Amino acid sequence: MRRSGFHAVSGELFHGKRELSTINRVLVICESCLPAILNCMAGRCEGSDIVPRTRSTVSRLRTMAVATLMLGVLVGATACGLFVKPPTVATPPAATQPPSQPPTQPPVARPPENPQASSVVTQGKPAPPFQLQALNSTSTVRFPDAFKGKVVALEFFSTS
């Protein structure tokens, strides 16, 4: 669910991809987070879907966006994303860094939201192997071992 991917994990960290600009700051957030944040900023939070920490973060952001008091530079976007301050002239974060500075990306990327996403069955990829009990039998069937050399159609069905 999109809301479960709402990456306000520390109150100041966002998955950094898309910029939401105010007068003098840039909030870097990801595409999937953006609708939820915008909804919250418009007072349409669905509280049960957003963890309290996230909600308080959005509230803080809303306050800051309205006030537009702070200046500075937003840098250091990470795979998790950072709420970073831009220079007074908004420029892409990477452009603000001299080559000698350490990279803004952390050495370890944030794990994917859904760790099983890589196992999604895709055309052109090997079919995930499995072992299941056969109906009216005590034996199990191993796929694809039991069907080596054959073209197989796995049909997932329901009686209802």
Add this chain to the structure above:
Amino acid sequence: MQPKLTEWRKLGFELVLVSMDTAKDLTAYVKDRKLDAPVLLDPKGEVSIKAYKVEGIPQTVFVDKQGVVQKISVGWDTSSLAEFERLVKELTK
């Protein structure tokens, strides 16, 4: 696919049915429809949901001789059988 199964098996094809239903329900269902294909029990959805992330029922995953997914078909309509037949013949060449 059932009506074509005998013919397709001669080409090197096999239909494998996977369901999360109970063995009792499946037994009656298979008997009623005279299904002639292995039926595998997946009561907890370990394969259907976790591994194959089935999005709709029925969902048919065609796997070639090398174990590679060649086609994922969700649902069934009047054109499905002809499409499956074309696919079976193509993959079993």
